[in-house]
Amino acid sequence: MRTHAGTVCFLVALFATLAPAQNFGRISGTLTDSSGAVMPGVKVRVINEGTAVERVAPTNETGSYVATNLPVGTYTVKADPVGFQAEARTGLTLVADGRLTVDITLRPGNATQSVDVVAASGEALNTVSGEIARQINTQQVENLALNGRNYLQLATLIPGSALLDEDQMATTTSLSTSTQAVNGNRGISNNLMVDGSYNLDSGSNSSQLNNVGVDFIREVAIKTSNFSAEYGRNSGAAINVITRSGGNQFHGGALEFLRNDTLDARNYFSPSKGKLRFNDFGWNLGGPIKRNKLFFFAGQEWKRIRQDEAPLQATLPTRAQRLGDFSAITGNLFFPGTTTPIPNRSLSGMITPDGKALANVFNRMESLAASYTDIAKGNNTVYQFPNPFNWREEILRIDYIINEKHSLYGRYLHDDYNLIDPHPLGGLPTVPINRVRPTPSYQLTETWSILPNLINEARGSATWSAQRRQLSSDTWKRETYGFQYPQIFGTGPLSNGIPAVSIDGITSFPAPTFVKLSPNTEISFNDNLSWVKGSHTLKVGVLVARNRKNQNGSAINTGSIAFSTSGNTLTTGNAFADALLGNYRTYSEANNDPVGYFRYTQADSYVQDNWRINKHLSLELGLRFQSGTPTYSTVNNMTNFVPSLYNPAQAVTVNLAGVIVAGSGNPFNGLLRAGSGVPSDETGRVPSAGSADVAAVPAGAPKGLYSGQTVVAPRFGFAWAPFDDSKTSIRGGFGMFYDRPDGNITFPTLNSPPFIKTVQFQNGNLSNPSGGAAAALAPFATITAIDPNLHLPYTENFSLSVQRELPRGFLVETAYVGNLGRHLLRAPDINQPTFDALVANAALPAAQRASTNTLRPYKGYSSIIDRLSDSTSNYHALQVYTTKRTGDLTLTASYTFSKVLTDASGEGDNPEDPANRHYSYGPASFDRRHILVGTYSYQIPFARHWKNPAKYALAGWQFSGINRFQTGPYYSVSGNTSIGGRRADYVGGPILLPQGQRTVTTYLNPAAFAAAPNGRRGNTGVGIVQGPGLMLWDISLRKEFAATERFRIRLQGDVFNLMNRANFRGLNTNATDLAFGSITAAGPARNVQLGLKLQF
Structure with missing residues (x-):
């Protein structure tokens, strides 16, 4: 003993x-x-x-x-x-x-x-834990109609899950995991796993590495609230895919699913049906290698999609405007910087060569459009580009029962992904890319029964993802359009590309800047030890993970140009006219595109006790110890701006034009380099390491720019069965769950001086972007900083529920679920001029007005996007769930009534008032107040016991479906003013037009809002407008034949969006925009899928 x-x-x-x-x-x-x-x-x-x-x-x-x-x-x-x-x-x-x-x-x-x-096959009453969790079983995985055959759709069927994008085919091709928000958490807070190993790209926390094929899945386990201490890394739902394995009986099959636009309906905004050819085919086989000892499961699946993307609406200037004819606009056009009207509102003879190049870009974009209306209005253009996608996956799993004490399994999974994305950066399609990502992953797990009551489980896993992005056409090149403006530096990769351009009232277009190469490696080891001692089941565990990701900073080397009438001392009163004349509001450019060699190590542990006090009461008590070590670059080429280090006495002097006065102050005031500097043997990877600029900035910041934390997350749960019949369970609990910040908060710090020069000029002309000033005298363009005392974001979640078994296999649960988010991330511009300074400056005569960069508190810099961890969220919900999984009819139904309020819906939120986050408090962008979801599968019993030939035609039919109804998102209303865009004023009347008067061009009442006056902020609250809701009805009809005693053939037809409802989404809420109040997009129309399966 x-x-x-x-x-x-x-x-x-x-x-x-x-x-x-x-x-x-x-x-x-x-x-x-x-x-x-x-x-x-x-x-x-x-x-x-x-x-x-x-x-x-x-x-x-x-x-x-x-x-x-x-x-x-x-x-x-x-x-x-x-x-x-x-x-x-x-x-x-x-x-x-x-x-x-x-x-x-x-x-x-x-x-x-x-x-x-x-045993009955239905969902079991939980009498031992207080967690809120659901299992999507094998039957649901196989029988429900999944659009795109993507298992992640299954995770949207649980209570508390808000679907943020119903285009499941787009989710399949993008590998996105952030299209659902569970229990008031942000979409990037969900944690995806395959067989217990992490399945997330650590750079974004919103992209899966392996999209496991539906026919390779045994079940999907989803935990949403106050689950045990052995789960961590993210604060949202834990979604674990369990792959299939072999057994003593051979089982397997082959499959082919296809879709063709001939059977589909047209998207509401498409002039015609977009092309779609979808082929999904594969095989799988499992069984014994040696009975009772050694088993295997293997399979392959291919997806070939030839489709046109969902329609994208955009706004182009009219053909007349591209030639300089603005006679159709209301109001005058003025000579730049004056109040003298231009005769006939015509720029004839005034358009610059680069203005003509800009017009050529819009001419080319018109030629690529599916439709274009030559009228000066919002959303006058529709794009629908080919979006081809190729994907292959193979799986091999071996289970080995070594002896009565030891068992082992190994699993290999490999995805090969290839996508043409016509507009990966948003805006107009000027930089289409080919995205390629092969991703193999490996796992080895050993279970050791040390004693009958003492079990150890050890697991090692490794995943490699070699993602590459390559430009796929010539629409990104300067010479394609005739740009002639001299670049400030003219260096860096792709410097022969077009600039990134934004113009008030016109859809912007991007420059060729993106993450070109981002190999991602994660290797982890974890161990669990379980010990049953009396009425206690104790578990302890450890996780050690090492992540490696090399990635460029995506700096813009070709110029980023903004044309706006707001704050532009050279404006004509029309932003596109300014563009034709080359009179920009801001111009910025970088001299290179640095690469970071990012790493982090995570070491976590937990201890958990499940205490079965008696037959009626169980307690779960746990602690999780989680390390929050920051992501860092091994070559120390990251830089932070630390406000407390900024010395006003050393500030540079910035003149009214926004240019630094030569010889004044310290241009690197407040900057601090990571670690102890670039290692001497790594200078080849950091070309600027030996420059005078680098020497002028002190080192000494933490390697990851913030200190990180090691935190303790308590977990508590209880389950009480008050009656002897064990048909009622009252459960509840509390837990703290921490998020590991994604790499995207760190990667942009590569683009901060001194390792890169990114300068910004204001109120100049494109023919000479610097206006003759030296690049060294331009304030630094937008940089990203991180609070050195950044906290790990966390949620406190809690629930109280009652479960009850009912007759005929029904189980009902009613729950109150709460979730309080604390220290959530946001990204305010801490160098934004104060509101009072902007108002006072706007009141001055034009000749005396200062540029925005002159008014900023930290002189010598433009915007400083500071990653802070001071946001909060509050979620409260009533969740009702019922299920029946016995007999011919199986179903689940859930209803959620909830509200989630926050001052930042995402980690990139930049509030209007950076000093007062409470001004931004209101409904989250992912708040869906009412959600009703139902799934059902019915084995039609007709003719089942017939003994005549008619049985083969009439028996074996199955009907299943998924229904979803949810209310729409909440929007804030803004308006452009002479001191910038900000929330608008509500001036009275109904916010939405009466039901019978609403159209896709006028969903909101335009008379209810106006731009706020310069002297104060707008009076509208956050989320004052609720957008259209969502209604989906997907069904499947299947017929199964017995080919032999063991072989079965299944024919099926799936219809998605059966009612062909136009699920509108996207709402223009800029009260000063031509397209204010219009709907900008609609979800997929009805489409049909046919399938054939051979199973045994």
Whole structure:
């Protein structure tokens, strides 16, 4: 006994420092005799029905037994003590991290007498934990109609999940994971896993690495609130995909799904049906290599999509305006910087060569459009480009039962992804790219039964993602359009590209700047140790992960130009006329595109106790220790701006034109380089390492620019079954969940001086962007900073629920779920001029007005986007869930009534008033107040027992579907003024037009809003307008034939958006825009999918 105790203490000490998620579950219960007396010392046998692997779990002094770390699968629980009849419970489905309670009452008799009870297949009542969790089982994975056959759609079916983008085909091709918000968390807070290993791109936290094929999935386990301490890294939902495995019986199949636009409807905004050819085909096979010992599962799947993207609306200047004819506009056109009208509002003879080049860009963009209306109005252009996509995935899994104490499984998964994206940076399609990403991943897991009550699970995993982006046409080149303006530096990659251009009232277009290469490697090891001691089940664990990602900073080397009438001392009164004359508001340019060699190491641990106090009450108590080590660059080429280091006495002098006065002050005032400087053996990777500018900036910032934290996250849960019939469970709990910040908060710091020069000039002409001033005298363009004391974002979530089993296989749960987000990230411009300074400057005569850069508090810089961790959110919800998973009809239904309020909906939110985040407090952009979701599958029993030939045609039909109804998002109304864009004024009247008067061009009442006067901020609140809601009805009809005794053929037809409802989205809420109040997009129209499967 001392030896066993010593072993336990040693292992607890060794491993008590987390496993990301479980592919295993546990079965527990109590043995009593017919009088109700507990039965200690009985050996309970827990048998995997697929592999015949057996685990023995003895009952303790209270008659309780626990079998932990059981692989997911179907089990039999059997007890046959001397003097009693053998009792067995068969067909018990154990899901990932499932906790099945199987109580057995033994009757007097002998072991040759046996009582076998087949378990019901429905969702089990939870009487052992307080978490809010759902399992999407094999039947749902196989039978529900999934648009794009993307498993992530399954995660949107749970209570509390708001669907933010219903275009599932786009989600499939983008690999995005942020199109749903669960329980008031941001979309990037969800944690995706495959077999317990992380499946997220650490750079964005919003892109999956492996999109596991639907036919390779056994189940999807989703946890949403106050789950145990063994889960971490992200504060949102934990979504774990469990892959299929082999067993003692061979099983497998082949599949082909196809779609063709001939069967589809036209998108509301498309002039014609977009092209669609969708082919999804593959095979899978699993079974024994050696019965009861060695098993395999393998498969391949291909997706070939030839489609036109969803329609994109844009605003182009009219053909007449591109030639300089503005006679159709209302109001006057003035000679630049004056109040003298231009005769006939014509720029004839005044357009510059670069103005003609800009016009040529819009001419080319018109030629690429699906439709164009030559009228000066918003959204006069529609694009619908080809968006081809190729994807291949292969999987191989081997399960090996070494002996009764040791088992092992290894899994290989590889995705090969290839996409043509016509406009990856938004705006007009000037820089289409080819995105390629091969991603292999590996996992090896070993389970060791040290003792019947002491189980260890060790897992190692590695994923490599070699993403590349390549330009795929000539629309990005300067010479294509005839640009002649002299660049400030003319250096850096792709310096022969077009500039990034924004023009008030016109859709912007990007420059060829993007992440060109971003190889991402994550290697992790984790270990779990489970110890059953009396009524306690203790678990401790450790996780160590190492991540490596090399990525360029995406600096703009070709120039970024903004044309605006607001604050432009050379304006004509029309921003596009300014562009034709070359009179910009701001011009910025970088001299290179640095590369960061980013790394981080994560080391987490947890301890968890599940205490089964008695048959009625269980407690879960846990602590998770999470490290928040920042992402850093190994070559120390990141720079931070630290406000406390900025010395006003050393500030440069900026004249009225926004140019630094030569010889004044310290241009690097407030900057601090990472670490101890660029290592001497790494200067080849940082060409500017030896420059005078680098030497002028002190080193000494933390390597990741902020210090990081190690935090403790407590978890508590309870489950109380108040009645002896075990059909009611009252559950609740509380937990703190921390987010690991994504790399995107760190990567932009590459683009800060002194390792790169990015300068900005204001109120000049494109023919000479610097106006003759030296580049060294231009204020630095926008830089990104990080609060040195950045906190790890976290949520406090809590719930109280009541579950009840009802007759006929129904289970109902009603829950209150709350979620408080604290220290959430946002990105205010801390160098924005104060409101009072802007108002006072606007009141001056034009000749005396200062540029924006002159008014900024930190002189010598333009915008400083500071990553702060001071935002909050508050979510409260009523969630009702019901399910029936027995018999011919299986269904789930959920209703969520919730509200989520915040002062920042995303980590990149830049508020109007950076000094007062409360001014931005209101409904989150992902708030969907009412959500109703239902799924159903019905095995039509007609003709099932017929014995005549008609049975083959009339029997075997199945009908299934997914319905979703949710209210729309909330929008704020803004308006452009002479001191910039800001929230507008509400001036009275209905916000929305009456139902019968609403159209896609006038959804809002334009008379209800106006731009706010310069002397104060607008009086409209955040989220004053609620946009259109969402209604989806997807169905599937299937017919199954028995080809032989073992082989089955399934034919199916799926219809998505059956009612062909135009689900409008996107709302123009700029009260001073020509297209104010208009709907800008609609979700996919009805489309049809046909499928054929061979299964055995």
